[in-house]
Amino acid sequence: MSEPTVSELDSLPVPEVRALAEGGEAKVAGSAWKLAAYVFVENRLAVAGLGVVVFMFLFCFVGPLLYHTDQINTDITQFTLPPSPAHPLGTDNVGYDVLGRLMVGGQTSLEIGVIAALLATTFGVLWGAIAGFVGGWLDQVMMRIVDSMLAIPTLFLLLVLAAMFVPSLPMLIFIVALVAWLVPARLIRGETLSLRTREYVDAVRVMGGGDVRIVLRHIIPNTIGTIMVNATFQVADAILTIAALSFLGLGVPPPATNWGGMLSNGVSYTFAGYWWLIYPAGLAIVITVVAFNLIGDAMRDAFEVRLQRR
Amino acid sequence: MSRELVAEVEAASPTRKGPLLEVRDLVKHFPIKGGLLQLPVAWVKAVDGVSFDIQRGETLGLVGESGSGKSTVARTILRLIPPTSGEVLLEGKSVFKASANEMKKIRRDMQIIFQDPYGSLNPRMPVGEIIAEGLVVHGIGSPKEREAAVNRLLEIVGLRGQHRGRFPHEFSGGQRQRIGIARALALTPNLVIADEPVSALDVSIQSQVLNLLSDLQKEFNLTYLFVAHNMAVVEQVSDRIAVMYLGKIVEVGPAEELVRNPKHPYTQALISAVPVPDPAYRRERTVLKGDIPSPINPPSGCHFRTRCPIATERCAVEEPLLRPVGKDQIAACHYA
Incomplete structure (x- = not known):
């Protein structure tokens, strides 16, 4: 067996110029990403959704730098004040400024949403890709684990987990991710089953490439559309899940809060007419979740168009 | 290059005589799984004892x-895909045992x-x-x-x-x-x-x-x-052509010779199906009846007998083996 080197390739003669002319030019279409981005931008709703998400992040993370409020010490003399120039969205039952609280609570909601979605997606994708790629009994075992976890009602599982562990930010992220990774795992396993029989996977095998290379460089990149779409929905779901948990009193401990916690807190005052304790937090949840869903939908379209034009 | 490598290169490539690739009795049967336990209930005999060399x-x-x-x-x-049995040698080295x-x-x-x-x-x-x-x-x-x-x-x-x-x-x-x-x-x-x-x-x-x-x-x-x-x-x-039918090689020969003078009736049928770019040209067409039989349960004796225009009773009983039928040409037919 001769030792092929790159310099050896250099010295190889180009057979004939004839072949060059026959090969011809390539179409200029840009990468798959550019195509997908083009389709995405065409979708007005999605661009609006993206705008809302960007605004929400700025509002929650940059807002407190411009709009200073005390979100640690309560001020019981200033409770449930209606909106006024000093407090644009009023104050809550312990005297926190609601606008400022919306920013701080949003930080928690968005942090948990994004980090839990990332964790769940990463773990789910690897789990599904390994199960689908290796197949056989390993696939059976791994997927039965997913099935049995899916069989437990989510809210019940969340309640048990939240009651078992002391609710802290990392713990909440972990709990949300724990119920969320199952869906991407199933999705990616299904795609892997069809992708692993593709000829470009055989080509890597013939080169001597290993399983790790095949999964990481060939199978997972080809599920990127599914992954991105699912991850976007995961963020929205995680924000809702954490809101639901907080509503049930299992959220982050005070003085920290999140939108769900604010909502839960305000609901006690529904009949007192303190609308500023309910609507801001409720609307923030709804608008953010809808925005993420719009982005997810548009990404699904964008990636499918790429496949159609293939 | 290290000295071991030089030795290896010298031992392997151009000085080595013999074919580059040798395929010996290659068999590949795919299981058809069925029943509760997913045990093989039948075998698809996709490749059923194929041998050839490539120089x-x-x-x-x-x-x-x-x-x-x-x-x-x-x-x-x-x-x-893993072989069922047989051997493949590349430059004399076993591919399956590597x-x-x-x-x-x-x-x-x-x-x-x-x-x-x-x-x-x-x-x-x-x-x-x-x-x-x-x-x-x-x-x-x-x-x-x-x-x-x-x-x-x-x-x-x-x-x-x-x-x-x-x-x-x-x-x-x-x-x-x-x-x-x-x-x-x-x-x-x-x-x-x-x-x-x-x-x-x-x-x-x-x-x-x-x-x-x-x-x-x-x-x-x-x-x-x-x-x-x-x-x-x-x-x-x-340079050379090998003709396969239902998992077996039925004829091998130098390309020109095999096309001009095919010995196996299946090869004859294949060649008579090649279109000739001359509208005035007329020739005898060997048209095969039916489809290729199932490789799960191939016909007894000669696999091709069910579609062969010259099949006899002997073909159902005795499997024809590849034998020389011309210069460098071999065919698996009793009547070639």
């Missing part, structure tokens, strides 16, 4: 209709060109990376050197070096097939298995790719196993 620099055409097992032969030789490390070395010496120019290139990878991947896997060259190699390879197959950053969907079918060829050449293999490399292409593009393949063979002293169902294509590129 250095030679092109062996492997023809047969769909389901004859020719692609399975190609894939089993490459160990893309350890993982030995196999990785052997893989550099045999590459494949696929049929489907769409499914065989990763749509998410720029063509430069697709072509360079083999070099990366074997740790050959620095990133700079690999880029130079990719440019070189793209030019060799008639594309441009600047194309390396583009994605497969930006190329036509013929261009993609050239990319697939460049990928196969990147590891400077001796043996290239071409699995129906032109059957998915337009007829006008087919001849371009076939010309490219034969140019490359001369330049790089390649050895081809050329798998195809189209007798006209195989005749054009092959």
Whole structure:
């Protein structure tokens, strides 16, 4: 067996110029990403959704730098004040400024949403890709684990987990991710089953490439559309899940809060007419979740168009 | 190069006599699983005892209709699917008995060109990376050197070096097939298995790719196993042709001789089906009845007897073995 080197390739003669002319030019279409981005931008709703998400992040993370409020010490003399120039969205039952609280609570909601979605997606994708790629009994075992976890009602599982562990930010992220990774795992396993029989996977095998290379460089990149779409929905779901948990009193401990916690807190005052304790937090949840869903939908379209034009 | 390597190179390549590839009694049976326990209930005898040699620099055409097992032969030789039994030797070294490390070395010496120019290139990878991947896997060259190699390879197959950053969907079918060829050449293999490399292409593009393949063979002293169902294509590129039917080789011979003077009735039928570009030309057509029988339960004796125009009772009882029927020509028929 001769030792092929790159310099050896250099010295190889180009057979004939004839072949060059026959090969011809390539179409200029840009990468798959550019195509997908083009389709995405065409979708007005999605661009609006993206705008809302960007605004929400700025509002929650940059807002407190411009709009200073005390979100640690309560001020019981200033409770449930209606909106006024000093407090644009009023104050809550312990005297926190609601606008400022919306920013701080949003930080928690968005942090948990994004980090839990990332964790769940990463773990789910690897789990599904390994199960689908290796197949056989390993696939059976791994997927039965997913099935049995899916069989437990989510809210019940969340309640048990939240009651078992002391609710802290990392713990909440972990709990949300724990119920969320199952869906991407199933999705990616299904795609892997069809992708692993593709000829470009055989080509890597013939080169001597290993399983790790095949999964990481060939199978997972080809599920990127599914992954991105699912991850976007995961963020929205995680924000809702954490809101639901907080509503049930299992959220982050005070003085920290999140939108769900604010909502839960305000609901006690529904009949007192303190609308500023309910609507801001409720609307923030709804608008953010809808925005993420719009982005997810548009990404699904964008990636499918790429496949159609293939 | 280290001294061991020099010794290895001398021991292996040009001084070694004998064929580059030897296939001995290759058998591949696929299980059909059924029942509660998913145990094999039947076997698809896709390849049922196939033997042939390929000499250095030679092109062996492997023809047969769909389901004859020719692609399975190609894939089993490459160990893309595990063999049921048999032996494959590349430069005298066993492919099936090779350890993982030995196999990785052997893989550099045999590459494949696929049929489907769409499914065989990763749509998410720029063509430069697709072509360079083999070099990366074997740790050959620095990133700079690999880029130079990719440019070189793209030019060799008639594309441009600047194309390396583009994605497969930006190329036509013929261009993609050239990319697939460049990928196969990147590891400077001796043996290239071409699995129906032109059957998915337009007829006008087919001849371009076939010309490219034969140019490359001369330049790089390649050895081809050329798998195809189209007798006209195989005749054009092959030095020798092997005809497969239902998992077995029924005839082997020098291309010209086999086409001019086919001995096996199946080969005769295949050749009589090749269109001749002359409207005035009339010839005797051997038209086969029915379809290829199921490889789960092939006919007794001669597998071809159910469709053979000259079959007799003997053919149902006694399986014909490959035997010399002319100069360098062998056929498996009692009446050849």
